[in-house]
Amino acid sequence: MAKVDVIKAQVSVTDRRRRSKSIERKRVAAYCRISTDSEDQLNSYRSQVQYHTDKISENVDWMMAGIYADEAITGTQVAKREGFQKMINDCMSGQIDMVITKSISRFARNTLDTLKYVRMLKEKDIAVFFEDENINTLSMDGELLLVVLSAVAQQEVENISSNVKKGLAMKMSRGEIVGFAGALGYDYDPETKSISVNEEEAKIVQYIFKRYIEGMGAHVIARELEQMGALTNRGNKSWYDSTVLGIIKNEKYKGDLLQGKTFTVDPITKRRLGNLGEVDQYLMKDHHEPIISEEMWEQAQTILKRRTVVHENSNVDPNSYREQYSRKFAFSCMVKCGFCGASLTRRSWHSGSKYHKNIWLCISSSKYGKRNCPESKGIAEEYNGSVFKTKI
Structure with a gap:
């Protein structure tokens, strides 16, 4: 059997990668981050910048490649950190x-993001050195330790989020206002945490409720407000159906305050959802001066429920349909199908061409398929108008 001589390894993988490079001094950059804009945090930020500037300058083998920083930015979402992305x-x-x-935790509080960017830089032979943990990502055992400590940093975020949620819940249960987003017709004083009526804006709110109870739909009211030159809560001249309906649904206008309407699903992604009963809500009756009466608000809610029939769990019954009541068009919700009894809906055919015309179709047939109302036919809008004039 032939003799085997072992040739001992003399260089590392990193040295092999850098064999073609000639780097006398490393170009070293530092990354700093603080998550809030409090005075203590800003002092910490300035200290971090000065510390890393001195550290890089004192090392004769290093040369300054820049200080990259993000102020008052959370570490859970890398996409929002401009300094980090530039680095x-x-x-x-x-x-x-x-x-x-x-x-x-300064680099990232999300385990997946930490590993993603560390591996991306490792492919380019760029080391990331975490001082507190004494980890160099180019070392063979660095990534294993990094995974463990990154998970700890992420768990810390989740624990902080949980504690913040508990603190906010306690405040709301005591009747304190938390995160007031503002509402048309009201002024909010953050120092006293009090809500007062803005008389000029209140007139717009009263007009919206009045017209809605009179039978006008959100689309019509929105167009009327634009013609009047009324401004939204954000000072916009454009009004949308959703803006009007948001005011109609808002309990603040009858003097109540409901808190906990939304909740954060995940502290890492910051995803928020409307609260449909997943977490506690806090209702304070007669909290502030109302703009409309309780009776008017209840009338509006009754009309709203009648106009929008939403089936349990938002699943549409195949034998029924979701009706939208409005007065967007002259015959909206006034013309019924003679075969199945469903409302007719307005559709535009050949829009933008010389053959354009408006047609009224059975909603059962147009929305859920011809098989639901096989006998229905499209009716030209001018025919509806001529029939109406004849009846008059």
Whole structure:
């Protein structure tokens, strides 16, 4: 059997990758981040910048490649951190050889993001050095330790989020206003946390409820408000159906305050959903001066429920349909199908061409298929008008 001589390894994988490179001094960049704009945090931010500037300057083997920073930015979402994104782009374009940062939590509080960017930079032979944890990502055992500590940083975020939620819930249960988003017709004083009526804006709110109870739909009211030159809560001249309906549904206008209408699903993605009973809500009756009476508000809600029939769990009954009541058009909800009894809906055919015309179709047939009302036919809008004039 032939003799086998073992040739000992003399260089690392990293050295192999860098064999073609000649780097006398490493171009080192530092990344700093604070998550709030409080005075203590701003002092911490300035301290981080000064510390890393001095550290890079004192090392004779390093040269400054820049200080990248994000102020008052959460570490859970990398996409919103402009300083971080610029640093990664400069790394990928070959302007940086090494990144130093105070800790994993400063770099990212999301395990997936941490690993994603560390691996991306590792492919370019760019090290990330976390000082508090003493981890160099180019070392063979660095990633395993990084995974564990990144998970700890993410768990810390989730624990903080849970504690914040509990604190906010306690405040709301005590009757404190939390995160008041503003409402047309009311002024909010953040110092006293009090709500007062804005008389000029209140007139717009009263007009909306009055017209809605008189039978006007949200689309018609929105057009009327635009013609009047009324401004929305944000100062916009454009009004939309959803804006009008949002006011109709808002309990603040009868003097009540409901808190906890939305909730955060995940502290990492920051995704929020409307609260449909998943978490507690807090209702304060007669909290502030009302703009409309309780009776008027209840009338509006009754009309709203009648106009929008939503089946349980938002699943449409195949034997029924979802009706939208409005007065967007002259014959809206006034013309019924003679075969199945469903409302006729207005559709435009050949829009934008010389053959354009408006047609009224059975909603059962047009929305759920011809098989639901096989005998129905489209009716030209001018025919509806001529019949109406004949009846008059």
